[in-house]
Amino acid sequence: MSYVDEVLELVKKKNAAEPEFIQAVTEVLNTIRPVVDANEALYRKEALLERIVEPDRQIKFRVPWVDDKGQVQVNTGYRIQFNNAIGPYKGGLRLHPSVYTGIIKFLGFEQIFKNSLTGLPIGGGKGGSDFDPKGKSDREVMAFCQSFITELYKYIGADEDVPAGDIGTGAREIGYMYGQYKRITGLYEGVLTGKGLTYGGSLARTEATGYGLLYITNALLKDHNDTMQGKTVVVSGAGNVAIYAIQKAQQLGAKVVTCSDSTGWIYDPEGIDVALLKDVKEVKRARLTEYAANRPSAQYHEGRGVWTIKCDIALPCATQNELLIDDAKTLVANGCKVVCEGANMPTTLDATEYLQKSGVLFIPGKASNAGGVATSALEMSQNSERLSWTFEEVDSKLQGIMENIYKNISAAAKKYGMEGNYVAGANIAGFEKVATAMLAQGVC
Ligand code: NDP
Ligand code: 2IT
Numbered sequence: 240m241s242y243v244d245e246v247l248e249l250v251k252k253k254n255a256a257e258p259e260f261i262q263a264v265t266e267v268l269n270t271i272r273p274v275v276d277a278n279e280a281l282y283r284k285e286a287l288l289e290r291i292v293e294p295d296r297q298i299k300f301r302v303p304w305v306d307d308k309g310q311v312q313v314n315t316g317y318r319i320q321f322n323n324a325i326g327p328y329k330g331g332l333r334l335h336p337s338v339y340t341g342i343i344k345f346l347g348f349e350q351i352f353k354n355s356l357t358g359l360p361i362g363g364g365k366g367g368s369d370f371d372p373k374g375k376s377d378r379e380v381m382a383f384c385q386s387f388i389t390e391l392y393k394y395i396g397a398d399e400d401v402p403a404g405d406i407g408t409g410a411r412e413i414g415y416m417y418g419q420y421k422r423i424t425g426l427y428e429g430v431l432t433g434k435g436l437t438y439g440g441s442l443a444r445t446e447a448t449g450y451g452l453l454y455i456t457n458a459l460l461k462d463h464n465d466t467m468q469g470k471t472v473v474v475s476g477a478g479n480v481a482i483y484a485i486q487k488a489q490q491l492g493a494k495v496v497t498c499s500d501s502t503g504w505i506y507d508p509e510g511i512d513v514a515l516l517k518d519v520k521e522v523k524r525a526r527l528t529e530y531a532a533n534r535p536s537a538q539y540h541e542g543r544g545v546w547t548i549k550c551d552i553a554l555p556c557a558t559q560n561e562l563l564i565d566d567a568k569t570l571v572a573n574g575c576k577v578v579c580e581g582a583n584m585p586t587t588l589d590a591t592e593y594l595q596k597s598g599v600l601f602i603p604g605k606a607s608n609a610g611g612v613a614t615s616a617l618e619m620s621q622n623s624e625r626l627s628w629t630f631e632e633v634d635s636k637l638q639g640i641m642e643n644i645y646k647n648i649s650a651a652a653k654k655y656g657m658e659g660n661y662v663a664g665a666n667i668a669g670f671e672k673v674a675t676a677m678l679a680q681g682v683c
Contacts, residue, residue: 451610
């Protein structure tokens with residue numbers, strides 16, 4: 240049996256109750272086969288693959304907090320510090336009822352390679368909780384965040400592990416967490432990113448993931464002698480990534496006709512009104528029915544359905560496994576030519592394969608959504624030098640980073656005879672840097 244297959248078997252056996260983690264590892268290991276085959280003896284002796292699929296440590300803890308009725312509630316907190324071969328652990332905190340070890344582990348594993356692709360010195364980690372911020376008062380969210388950090392502060396630090404936002408964690412949550420960290424430790428340091436602009440946050444971090452997604456999509460189109468101008472785009476999600484992806488797509492001349500949340504979706508043939516969407520989601524924290532109620536051209540549908548709308552480009556920006564094989568078939572049948580992932584692992588393995596076989600240009604999330612964490616690393620740099628850069632400076636660095644990622648994943652795929660396979664290119668380019676650093680640092 241090949242080394243890759245042996246390790247895949249091991250991962251499946253050891254993590255049988257974590258299908259998302261198995262999915263993420265399967266995708267990475269299957270596509271780095273040519274690199275592993277070329278170095279098999281060394282990698283086997285060093286147990287490189289066994290080490291890379293095993294987190295450095297997993298922290299799991301109780302998060303008790305008091306709700307507005309005076310009732311004590313208990314959630315579970317997680318931080319998985321996966322790999323720090325190339326820099327301090329870096330990755331978001333997800334607050335969603337679906338969170339369990341398998342979700343945080345798949346996200347932490349993806350983060351290793353994503354962070355490597357940014358070219359910046361950041362290792363892979365992820366955390367979160369099964370706490371649901373939806374429907375909670377600001378005071379309840381604060382009580383949860385303070386309790387969460389009261390335990391987590393022991394394990395994080397500006398040179399150790401730097402968490403940030405993800406699903407359910409935005410500027411409000413990061414603010415409460417930062418306040419509590421500062422209060423306990425007395426330190427004013429860049430321990431979290433995505434901070435507010437008055438206390439160490441970076442301009443353009445809010446926009447970064449969505450903007451970065453469009454910068455790489457644009458680079459992909461340019462390489463294929465095309466542009467965003469006049470394209471019809473479907474987007475899923477209506478959160479941080481989706482909102483700024485829609486905004487940048489529009490700035491580049493495309494028409495974005497859909498968005499969605501966990502209860503329904505919008506088809507707006509005149510193009511999504513970003514100002515209205517921001518008001519509904521960022522200010523009112525309301526449902527998309529509110530968008531439809533204020534926009535005569537919009538149709539609201541319950542459930543899921545954005546992939547049924549005819550488009551040139553599809554950008555999944557909500558959550559994992561939201562673009563399934565039947566959705567891939569519908570997209571292809573409707574003439575979709577490009578899929579770039581804004582979310583982490585939104586496309587299932589069989590759907591990805593179908594899209595690639597059908598000639599759709601497909602960029603995986605670990606490359607195409609890397610603009611968020613890259614800008615977090617730029618926030619860390621600004622915190623270290625105690626300076627703030629202008630929006631234009633950060634935005635132009637972000638654009639350069641995304642163009643560079645495109646160049647690198649494209650070149651890596653070509654080097655191993657898989658031209659145009661950006662999944663393989665991203666995994667290989669991300670892996671090579673981490674593998675070299677791990678081998679240089681000895682058995683650890
Ligand atoms: P937000 O919480 O801001 O928004 C998430 C959006 O996706 C909401 O519209 C939400 O709807 C929807 N959604 C979440 N879970 C589900 C679900 N199970 N089914 C259907 N819809 C769902 O999160 P972000 O925009 O920050 O994150 C979106 C994706 O992008 C995630 O995969 C995240 O890991 C990834 N990502 C985020 C980065 C960042 O910087 N924020 C960076 C890189 C990747 P509802 O409000 O109804 O729950
Ligand atoms: O998935 C991701 O890359 C993020 N949620 C952003 C992580 C970060 O540290 O900014």
